[in-house]
Amino acid sequence: MESLAEVRARIDDIDGELVRLLAERQGLVRAAAAFKADERAVRAPDRVERVVALARRRAADAGLAPEVAEAVWRAMIAAFIELELAEHANGRPS
DSSP states (O other): OOSHHHHHHHHHHHHHHHHHHHHHHHHHHHHHHTTOOSHHHHHOHHHHHHHHHHHHHHHHHHTOOHHHHHHHHHHHHHHHHHHHHHHHHTTOOO
């Protein structure tokens, strides 16, 4: 990279890829919601911890600070849990 503009353009490209992947993940979260009967199943704290631990390991292997991965994954998971709970509350679990 030879300029800040080039770095920012590449960041914007990556952000676009991330949005596409998050949309795909959201579709899978909605599909999983159909199998969950209650709030505890949606929150699934044991599953959250396994997913975060895996993200930390993958981050370390990829050269990403595990602390960054954990913060991002926890925020992402929390947002999807809130979406899923809202859909359950509205009678739309999928």
